[in-house]
Amino acid sequence: xxxxxxxxxxxxxxxxxxxxxxxxxxxxxxxxxxxxxxxxxxxxxxxxxxxxxxxxxxxxxxxxxxxxxxxxxxxxxxxxxxxxxxxxxxxxxxxxxxxxxxxxxxxxxxxxxxxxxxxxxxxxxxxxxxxxxxxxxxxxxxxxxxxxxxxxxxxxxxxxxxxxxxxxxxxxxxxxxxxxxxxxxxxxxxxxxxxxxxxxxxxxxxxxxxxxxxxxxxxxxxxxxxxxxxxxxxxxxxxxxxxxxxxxxxxxxxxxxxxxxxxxxxxxxxxxxxxxxxxxx
Ligand SMILES: Cc1ncc(C[n+]2csc(CCOP(=O)(O)OP(=O)(O)O)c2C)c(N)n1
Ligand code: SF4
Numbered sequence: 001x002x003x004x005x006x007x008x009x010x011x012x013x014x015x016x017x018x019x020x021x022x023x024x025x026x027x028x029x030x031x032x033x034x035x036x037x038x039x040x041x042x043x044x045x046x047x048x049x050x051x052x053x054x055x056x057x058x059x060x061x062x063x064x065x066x067x068x069x070x071x072x073x074x075x076x077x078x079x080x081x082x083x084x085x086x087x088x089x090x091x092x093x094x095x096x097x098x099x100x101x102x103x104x105x106x107x108x109x110x111x112x113x114x115x116x117x118x119x120x121x122x123x124x125x126x127x128x129x130x131x132x133x134x135x136x137x138x139x140x141x142x143x144x145x146x147x148x149x150x151x152x153x154x155x156x157x158x159x160x161x162x163x164x165x166x167x168x169x170x171x172x173x174x175x176x177x178x179x180x181x182x183x184x185x186x187x188x189x190x191x192x193x194x195x196x197x198x199x200x201x202x203x204x205x206x207x208x209x210x211x212x213x214x215x216x217x218x219x220x221x222x223x224x225x226x227x228x229x230x231x232x233x234x235x236x237x238x239x240x241x242x243x244x245x246x247x248x249x250x251x252x253x254x255x256x257x258x259x260x261x262x263x264x265x266x267x268x269x270x271x272x273x274x275x276x277x278x279x280x281x
Contacts, residue, residue, distance in 0.1 A: 034188065
């Protein structure tokens, strides 16, 4: 076979990274843009679908693995990161991408987020942040503004200040931190590609409007602006965050440090595990 024929067979286009399932997202949901950008990034990196695994929790955004042609696991709400951590540690040959929403990642999964930042296992975490629980019909999430009155569960607003995911990631030790917008597909694809190519825990907050429960988020188009330059010092990243209005995009922090690898200890076999439980009983 000629080399150009081989190339014609092996080079995948971004559509090849999509599955045959038609997304059930509402027409106009920001998550469509994330799917497009993600598949573009995977094609640009010339990944092989059989070497990529996407792990998600539960939520509209957490459906994304099913819409790709890579391996996927739709786990329990808030548990994408522990699953992805186990997989990335036991199969370092794979590209592991965890994904989900702000409720999944910062509320029920908040503790896992902190420790994934701190632990620095080699994987990418994409959070499609719409500041609402879309799948369960519009309750406030940890990133909802304190005075949002659109939920019947908190008609006076939550009265609580929203979490700042980038600040938390920085404080917890994540070595790659970025923010992007689902409606800027090329910029988003570039950031996702950089995150996947980064050796260590790469976190990308993706502003991804929920047009059904937060239709006003269509206005994000006018508010989003670029501005972050990849800082390699925490002081510079904190300074950039001090001036952030929540809509600055780009790579905030890029400071590689050795990714966590478990000590090369012998694996416990089943007999040994059973003996441990005998001692306890
Ligand atoms: C343990 C558990 N608690 C609660 C739920 C209900 N639940 C399903 S999705 C969801 C919120 C999803 O919100 P988010 O992660 O922001 O994703 P979105 O739907 O907005 O993309 C909740 C609370 C659940 N499935 N499992
Ligand atoms: S409810 Fe919101 S987040 Fe869920 S699919 Fe519809 S627009 Fe997207």
